[in-house]
Amino acid sequence: MDREERFLSRLRERLALITPDQRTPHPGARPRIATAGGRPHGDEQPPAALAERFAAEWRGVGGECYPVSRDDIAAAIARLVEEAGGGPVLRSADPRWDDIGLDASLKEKNIPVMQWGGPGAEGDSGTPRADRAGAAAARVGLTWPLGASAETGTILERASTTNGRLVSLLPPVHIAVLEVERIYPHRSALFQALRETAPDFRGMALVTGPSRTGDIQNDLTVGVHGPKRAIVLLVGAG
Amino acid sequence: MTSAATEQRAPESTRRLTGRDGIRGIKARAAVALQDAFLQRALPVSQDGMRFKRDAAVEAFGHEHFEALRKWAEQLRRHTLEHLDYYLQQLATNVRANGGHVFFAETAQDAVDYIMNVVRRRGVKTVIKSKSMVSEEVLLNDALIAEGVRPVETDLGEYIIQLAGHTPSHIIGPALHMSRDEIADIFSREAGRELPADSEVLTAYARERLREDFLAADMGVTGCNFAVAENGAIAIVTNEGNGRMVTSLPPVQVTIMGMERIVPTMADLDAMLDLLPRSATGQKASVYTTITRGVRGEGEPDGPEEFHLVIVDNGRSRLIGGDFQDVLHCIRCGACLNACPVYRHIGGHAYGWVYSGPIGAVLTPLLKGFEEYGDLPDASSLCGACHEVCPVRIPLHDYLIGLRTEAKKRQEPPWSERTAFALWAWAMGSVGSYRFAQRLARWLQKPFMDRGVVSRGPGPLAAWTRQRDLPPVAARTFRERWNDLAREGTGARAAVAGGRPMTPS
Numbered sequence: 001m002d003r004e005e006r007f008l009s010r011l012r013e014r015l016a017l018i019t020p021d022q023r024t025p026h027p028g029a030r031p032r033i034a035t036a037g038g039r040p041h042g043d044e045q046p047p048a049a050l051a052e053r054f055a056a057e058w059r060g061v062g063g064e065c066y067p068v069s070r071d072d073i074a075a076a077i078a079r080l081v082e083e084a085g086g087g088p089v090l091r092s093a094d095p096r097w098d099d100i101g102l103d104a105s106l107k108e109k110n111i112p113v114m115q116w117g118g119p120g121a122e123g124d125s126g127t128p129r130a131d132r133a134g135a136a137a138a139r140v141g142l143t144w145p146l147g148a149s150a151e152t153g154t155i156l157e158r159a160s161t162t163n164g165r166l167v168s169l170l171p172p173v174h175i176a177v178l179e180v181e182r183i184y185p186h187r188s189a190l191f192q193a194l195r196e197t198a199p200d201f202r203g204m205a206l207v208t209g210p211s212r213t214g215d216i217q218n219d220l221t222v223g224v225h226g227p228k229r230a231i232v233l234l235v236g237a238g
Numbered sequence: 239m240t241s242a243a244t245e246q247r248a249p250e251s252t253r254r255l256t257g258r259d260g261i262r263g264i265k266a267r268a269a270v271a272l273q274d275a276f277l278q279r280a281l282p283v284s285q286d287g288m289r290f291k292r293d294a295a296v297e298a299f300g301h302e303h304f305e306a307l308r309k310w311a312e313q314l315r316r317h318t319l320e321h322l323d324y325y326l327q328q329l330a331t332n333v334r335a336n337g338g339h340v341f342f343a344e345t346a347q348d349a350v351d352y353i354m355n356v357v358r359r360r361g362v363k364t365v366i367k368s369k370s371m372v373s374e375e376v377l378l379n380d381a382l383i384a385e386g387v388r389p390v391e392t393d394l395g396e397y398i399i400q401l402a403g404h405t406p407s408h409i410i411g412p413a414l415h416m417s418r419d420e421i422a423d424i425f426s427r428e429a430g431r432e433l434p435a436d437s438e439v440l441t442a443y444a445r446e447r448l449r450e451d452f453l454a455a456d457m458g459v460t461g462c463n464f465a466v467a468e469n470g471a472i473a474i475v476t477n478e479g480n481g482r483m484v485t486s487l488p489p490v491q492v493t494i495m496g497m498e499r500i501v502p503t504m505a506d507l508d509a510m511l512d513l514l515p516r517s518a519t520g521q522k523a524s525v526y527t528t529i530t531r532g533v534r535g536e537g538e539p540d541g542p543e544e545f546h547l548v549i550v551d552n553g554r555s556r557l558i559g560g561d562f563q564d565v566l567h568c569i570r571c572g573a574c575l576n577a578c579p580v581y582r583h584i585g586g587h588a589y590g591w592v593y594s595g596p597i598g599a600v601l602t603p604l605l606k607g608f609e610e611y612g613d614l615p616d617a618s619s620l621c622g623a624c625h626e627v628c629p630v631r632i633p634l635h636d637y638l639i640g641l642r643t644e645a646k647k648r649q650e651p652p653w654s655e656r657t658a659f660a661l662w663a664w665a666m667g668s669v670g671s672y673r674f675a676q677r678l679a680r681w682l683q684k685p686f687m688d689r690g691v692v693s694r695g696p697g698p699l700a701a702w703t704r705q706r707d708l709p710p711v712a713a714r715t716f717r718e719r720w721n722d723l724a725r726e727g728t729g730a731r732a733a734v735a736g737g738r739p740m741t742p743s
Binding site: 008016018057116151152159160191200203214218227 | 502505
């Protein structure tokens with residue numbers, strides 16, 4: 001008998017002490033009870049209300065949130081990077097950066113930009129690929145989160161060939177471009193959407209604000225290992 | 239609030255607990271903790287902070303909703319445990335399908351041996367770790383150091399206590415027994431330059447220092463908040479981001495989990511993620527919930543190339559089907575520590591092992607034996623506050639009583655207790671001996687009386703009378719007075735007849 005079977009058979013010996021009719025069934029779907037506001041934790045809200053709730057929650061945990069129009073994303077990013085003390089910028093390999101002309105806007109301001117991962121040959125767009133040292137030296141990371149939860153002010157960064165894990169993790173400033181139609185009322189709905197669109201993820205992170213700790217005498221300190229500034233640009237918030 | 243001047247004048251005890259004290263018995267360890275002036279100042283502050291934040295988070299979520307979710311979670315945890323063989327197999331199958339390896343470790347030693355094999359095969363020099371109570375439990379760091387491998391704890395609290403050579407004193411705040419000044423001293427020694435006792439500066443130093451190790455490490459070791467059976471996912475909850483770093487940077491990831499830390503589905507994980515941060519730190523959501531499934535996907539620029547899941551029994555399976563099964567429901571949030579009036583005074587190290595507070599007082603004797611830890615359940619007021627805040631409703635106070643009984647069953651009572659009960663049995667054995675004992679007690683109590691009450695008890699009774707008085711044996715007992723009344727004849731009968739009947743007519 002191999003180790004795994006031994007382990008499981010010892011476990012089954014113990015489980016045999018509980019007769020099958022005594023075994024507890026799965027409780028089914030989680031309970032959701034309407035709160036004072038009348039809605040069961042954000043269900044059925046119009047997109048504008050979801051965007052508003054998301055922004056309030058995100059700011060509540062120390063994040064920054066700015067509405068931008070689709071045409072203004074690249075310029076807004078360039079402005080924010082400049083204000084934060086410049087690059088280098090590390091961006092994901094998402095094709096939407098090309099759609100909005102990001103790299104050109106950054107280069108216009110002499111902000112160096114690198115791409116993390118992605119398919120195809122290096123330098124298709126004249127933007128260099130970062131190696132690990134380059135990624136570690138970046139001052140700002142740029143991503144397009146897969147979705148968000150309004151209830152807790154959380155964005156979902158799903159790891160993929162075009163969205164590496166380090167982009168939203170290593171640089172001290174993270175800017176996420178979030179389209180309002182990707183905001184779900186709560187994590188349950190977000191997970192449901194994930195199940196429908198990207199069930200085969202290998203890695204993801206639910207991010208709720210900037211990195212923080214209270215480990216030194218309960219002092220709240222921001223920016224331990226992850227970003228110190230977590231900025232969301234809300235696209236289509238009207 | 240005491241001023242800085244009085245704080246300086248207050249006599250500071252030089253002796254303090256570190257978790258590696260080698261003091262036997264919780265009473266002896268608690269005695270040291272109670273003399274630790276900093277600990278006595280810090281514990282109530284941090285405990286109140288965490289407790290009030292938790293209560294506010296529950297309030298904001300809605301009490302009714304939270305209660306419904308707790309009941310649901312209790313059933314989910316029980317269901318999962320009672321079908322644990324099924325879910326573990328499903329988990330293992332899915333982790334392997336995602337390119338990971340799964341190892342079932344019966345003992346702590348098995349777990350350590352397996353991990354050390356991976357370390358040797360990969361020629362690992364530096365291991366970065368995100369917080370894992372199980373790795374503390376199996377003493378993984380000691381094994382790594384013995385082989386010349388450098389383990390680096392990356393949770394700020396864990397990093398601090400690693401440098402100090404302490405063990406964690408709280409499940410969520412491992413270094414909450416240490417002051418800012420102490421931490422500044424330790425960091426200054428590490429940095430080779432003077433660092434001020436300023437949390438911002440100290441945290442910035444740790445970020446910079448640990449960043450080098452993150453980038454250089456050959457292996458990452460993580461704990462596991464929840465493993466998801468249906469897709470082989472591992473969820474790690476942190477606020478600092480170290481969980482993300484450890485699962486993103488090194489080429490090899492090892493996750494070590496207690497065999498019970500499993501949920502059936504992602505939907506179940508979603509619900510547990512509403513309970514855990516609120517109970518632990520009073521947050522709606524922790525900053526980072528990292529969910530990984532085996533090795534990095536094809537074409538992904540980062541994530542581990544090699545993944546190992548180590549599932550640890552180490553005494554847990556013995557609890558299934560027994561009287562204390564629900565202790566395995568625990569999700570390690572620390573809420574019971576933050577609610578406990580005993581923890582508030584003695585702190586985590588007095589419990590003598592990795593897990594402290596009410597959950598530690600229950601889990602430690604069950605996993606490590608009554609021989610050394612049978613006295614932990616005595617460290618409780620049985621107020622039930624731990625059960626009230628437990629997100630999965632473990633009946634901790636009932637278990638504490640049950641474990642006291644178990645502990646007593648395993649030991650011969652001391653001679654004083656045997657003698658006391660022998661005398662009691664004799665006194666209660668007949669009317670004559672009972673009356674004699676009463677008269678004797680009336681006479682014996684005299685030297686201990688003060689203003690009509692027993693205020694200075696002898697021997698073990700002193701433990702009671704130090705705090706409060708004991709009523710004396712009556713000068714005349716009810717029976718003696720009754721006899722007097724009976725002798726007075728008709729008067730007594732009339733008094734009885736005039737009273738209300740004692741039985742319904």
